[in-house]
Amino acid sequence: MRHVPAEVPLTGGRITPGVVRVADTVRRPATATSAFVAQLLTHLEQCQFAGAPRYLGRDEANREIFSYLPGWVPAKFRRWSDTQVASAGALLRSLHDATRNSGLTGEHPVVCHHDPGPNNTVFRAGLPVAFIDFDTASPGDPLEDIGYMAWTWCISSKATAPPATAQAAQVRVLADAYGLTAARRADVLDAILDRQSRNARWWAERRTDPGSCPASPEQITSRIAWSEREHAYTSTNRLVFAAALR
Numbered sequence: 001m002r003h004v005p006a007e008v009p010l011t012g013g014r015i016t017p018g019v020v021r022v023a024d025t026v027r028r029p030a031t032a033t034s035a036f037v038a039q040l041l042t043h044l045e046q047c048q049f050a051g052a053p054r055y056l057g058r059d060e061a062n063r064e065i066f067s068y069l070p071g072w073v074p075a076k077f078r079r080w081s082d083t084q085v086a087s088a089g090a091l092l093r094s095l096h097d098a099t100r101n102s103g104l105t106g107e108h109p110v111v112c113h114h115d116p117g118p119n120n121t122v123f124r125a126g127l128p129v130a131f132i133d134f135d136t137a138s139p140g141d142p143l144e145d146i147g148y149m150a151w152t153w154c155i156s157s158k159a160t161a162p163p164a165t166a167q168a169a170q171v172r173v174l175a176d177a178y179g180l181t182a183a184r185r186a187d188v189l190d191a192i193l194d195r196q197s198r199n200a201r202w203w204a205e206r207r208t209d210p211g212s213c214p215a216s217p218e219q220i221t222s223r224i225a226w227s228e229r230e231h232a233y234t235s236t237n238r239l240v241f242a243a244a245l246r
Helices: 034-046 082-099 142-154 164-178 188-208 217-236 238-244
Strands: 007-009 020-022 025-028 055-058 064-067 110-112 121-124 127-131 138-140
Touching (some): 034 055, 034 064, 034 082, 082 110, 082 121, 082 142, 082 164, 110 142, 138 142, 142 164, 142 188, 164 238, 188 217, 188 238, 217 238
Antiparallel strands (some): 007 020, 020 025, 025 064, 110 138, 121 127
16 A cells, blocks of 8 residues: 655644645645746756755645755744844845846846745754745845845834844844845835835735635734834834944
């Protein structure tokens, strides 16, 4: 009798349900972006970019198959060290550079991941080494990803978080590691605020059109409120963050 590997649910994702691990692969339902993601991951493999899963086709249930990347994926946002933030920034720059002039970018400079938070990052030996969950990847401006990464890796409105000056210093660590030019640093704060606003709007839309999103109404309300608090905190401390990026 042929041995059929067990399917182990992977519950870390907040948007796409039905993702499972099967041996050394990950299977997930096909979506409207599947064709682009397959092209992108195939291109990244051809470029020998190691920081993303490999696309392996479809299974008999028409689910997409990706290589499983061993390591640790954080379940929650938390405070990260400067070394971890710098490694994340360098990894993001490598991803963007691998997509430049690829034919996948359209009229934009790069292909953005659009959700490069710690919860979509694989860590090994305490450092980020790869991104996962490319469902939202599409052509864009690097600042779209940098703004989101600066928010989710460096900024927190929690009362227990470090002061804004310490958070701002980490945003600079990220910008330095990415190699962001002086001219582009002036736009980082607007990029952060834009991603926070967009996150609140995206979750607000799930209230009336949940689609296949697995979040409950209570979770959606909580995520909208969190995004709005984060936006208010960043806006209030805008001058502190801007000063660190000069």
